[in-house]
Amino acid sequence: MSNIEMKEKVILEAKNLEAWFGDFQAVKGINVSYGEKTINAIIGPSGCGKSTYLRCLNRIHEEIEGTKVHGEVLLEGKNIYDKKIDVVDVRKRIGMVFQKPNPFPSMSILDNVVIGLRLQGITKRSTLMETAESCLKKAALWEEVKDKLNSLGTSLSGGQQQRLCIARALAINPPVLLMDEPTSALDPIATAKIEELMNEIKRDYTVIIVTHNMQQAARISDYTSFFVYGKMIEHGLSSDIFTNPKEKQTEDYISGRFG
Amino acid sequence: MVKLNSKTQDALLFYALRFISLLVIGLLLFIIFILFKAAWPAIIHNGLGFIIRTEWNPIENQFGALPFIFGTLVTSFLAVLIATPVSIFVALFISEYLPTQFSRIISTLVEMVAAIPSIVFGLWGIFFLSPLMKSTLAPFLKTYFGYLPIFSGPSFGIGILTASLVLSVMIVPTISSICRSIFELVPQHQKEASYALGSTKFEMIKMAVISPSLSGISSAVVLGLGRALGETMAVTMLIGNSPLISKSVFAPAATMASVMANEYTDANTPLHVASLCYLALLLFLITFLSNLFAKTIVKNFSKIG
Numbered sequence: 288m289s290n291i292e293m294k295e296k297v298i299l300e301a302k303n304l305e306a307w308f309g310d311f312q313a314v315k316g317i318n319v320s321y322g323e324k325t326i327n328a329i330i331g332p333s334g335c336g337k338s339t340y341l342r343c344l345n346r347i348h349e350e351i352e353g354t355k356v357h358g359e360v361l362l363e364g365k366n367i368y369d370k371k372i373d374v375v376d377v378r379k380r381i382g383m384v385f386q387k388p389n390p391f392p393s394m395s396i397l398d399n400v401v402i403g404l405r406l407q408g409i410t411k412r413s414t415l416m417e418t419a420e421s422c423l424k425k426a427a428l429w430e431e432v433k434d435k436l437n438s439l440g441t442s443l444s445g446g447q448q449q450r451l452c453i454a455r456a457l458a459i460n461p462p463v464l465l466m467d468e469p470t471s472a473l474d475p476i477a478t479a480k481i482e483e484l485m486n487e488i489k490r491d492y493t494v495i496i497v498t499h500n501m502q503q504a505a506r507i508s509d510y511t512s513f514f515v516y517g518k519m520i521e522h523g524l525s526s527d528i529f530t531n532p533k534e535k536q537t538e539d540y541i542s543g544r545f546g
Numbered sequence: 547m548v549k550l551n552s553k554t555q556d557a558l559l560f561y562a563l564r565f566i567s568l569l570v571i572g573l574l575l576f577i578i579f580i581l582f583k584a585a586w587p588a589i590i591h592n593g594l595g596f597i598i599r600t601e602w603n604p605i606e607n608q609f610g611a612l613p614f615i616f617g618t619l620v621t622s623f624l625a626v627l628i629a630t631p632v633s634i635f636v637a638l639f640i641s642e643y644l645p646t647q648f649s650r651i652i653s654t655l656v657e658m659v660a661a662i663p664s665i666v667f668g669l670w671g672i673f674f675l676s677p678l679m680k681s682t683l684a685p686f687l688k689t690y691f692g693y694l695p696i697f698s699g700p701s702f703g704i705g706i707l708t709a710s711l712v713l714s715v716m717i718v719p720t721i722s723s724i725c726r727s728i729f730e731l732v733p734q735h736q737k738e739a740s741y742a743l744g745s746t747k748f749e750m751i752k753m754a755v756i757s758p759s760l761s762g763i764s765s766a767v768v769l770g771l772g773r774a775l776g777e778t779m780a781v782t783m784l785i786g787n788s789p790l791i792s793k794s795v796f797a798p799a800a801t802m803a804s805v806m807a808n809e810y811t812d813a814n815t816p817l818h819v820a821s822l823c824y825l826a827l828l829l830f831l832i833t834f835l836s837n838l839f840a841k842t843i844v845k846n847f848s849k850i851g
Binding site: 390 | 645646733734735736737738739740741742743744745746749753754757758760
């Protein structure tokens with residue numbers, strides 16, 4: 288089901304990944320590989336475990352009380368759930384953008400972008416400024432904020448805040464970027480801007496994006512996985528999934544008969 | 547029963563609510579007025595010099611409030627200094643480390659400390675803390691920090707530091723429960739934003755929990771200060787009740803509240819009574835200013851946060 292031919296080098300791989308909230312199993316045995324510098328969409332009806340699955344990939348799921356995860360996630364061949372691995376290092380290499388824009392309310396735009404670098408002990412002002420500029424440019428926000436870098440991050444509009452969060456995630460230069468419905472709280476114009484910038488960041492990063500919006504998945508992704516009730520029904524090239532799905536359930540979903 | 551028409555009903559409710567609210571404000575003004583009236587002879591006799599004079603000798607009609615103002619401010623500030631870090635740690639432990647079912651139990655227990663009557667704290671201070679201060683704490687501080695003037699002189703168990711320690715225990719529940727409810731307001735997505743950048747739990751707490759809560763923490767501290775400023779019973783039992791201004795925290799002192807409690811029943815000259823009321827007026831002014839100050843901090847911080 289998930290063993291499709293891929294021309295890219297594998298960077299991230301889930302093996303028999305399962306996740307629980309208390310006794311409720313939200314993710315049931317996921318096996319999938321993601322290629323370097325690709326955009327991978329995860330689609331499926333609400334409550335199908337796609338967000339939970341995504342949150343297992345950088346071990347943020349375990350920050351919620353009463354949750355557990357079984358299985359393996361291999362980042363460049365190394366299991367991030369291995370006891371010897373420091374979870375802090377994992378999250379420095381697998382960035383995340385959340386559904387709701389969440390800039391730090393007490394920090395300026397500039398501080399929001401470079402906080403990840405500061406956490407790593409980088410304090411040189413020129414380095415911080417360079418990174419801030421390049422990341423804000425990648426996030427297509429530079430032109431809008433370059434004259435007010437010291438204003439609060441929360442003073443921006445919702446769409447700008449989300450791009451600020453993308454810049455913040457890019458600043459620590461993680462090879463993999465997870466995005467959990469990053470445009471679901473935004474208007475169509477802001478959404479278009481974010482989709483545009485995703486095509487740009489694809490050159491340097493691997494993106495895994497959960498989306499509720501099938502058109503979005505079809506527009507931006509190279510590969511798509513379809514989830515139902517915590518299981519991955521189908522995974523393949525987006526061009527195949529959206530035009531010629533192998534599974535009946537996938538076809539029903541993308542044609543709007545289900546979900 | 548007569549059914550009122552809706553307009554009359556609303557009007558009645560409005561007038562009733564307005565009357566009750568005005569009653570509370572009126573009561574406040576009335577108390578200030580009565581206090582002022584009672585203090586008036588002392589205000590005439592002592593003038594504003596009351597605040598800076600240091601002699602307190604009712605028999606000779608000498609009334610100076612400075613030792614009491616000093617005692618009140620020093621014990622309260624020391625108490626806040628000790629209680630603030632403790633309260634923040636307690637609040638962080640409850641809100642960030644304990645699983646939900648335990649955090650409820652622990653926070654209830656901490657809040658129950660606030661339900662202990664002041665006099666019980668006083669007794670605890672006399673029978674436990676004061677001997678401990680004399681035998682262990684004071685010698686320890688004198689051995690290691692004896693070169694500091696604040697730790698000079700002998701300790702007889704009761705004095706500024708003992709009173710401040712008991713006060714700090716009394717205000718920990720106030721400060722920590724406010725801090726805890728502020729920390730619990732931090733949305734999960736802010737914490738996750740911090741974790742997702744590769745922060746440790748300590749760094750997460752610093753940037754996602756503490757930093758946006760600073761204004762709330764300061765107002766919690768000032769509310770604790772307010773409680774410490776006015777606290778009477780336990781302090782009266784532990785401070786030694788001598789109107790002295792000394793540099794050592796082991797020395798006995800007196801606070802505005804403690805001198806009022808001690809002397810009100812024995813005051814037999816009208817000027818003595820009036821001078822105690824003058825002190826009460828000043829104490830009221832200090833707590834009023836500290837509350838006003840707390841409101842200003844919150845306003846300024848909320849502009850930033």
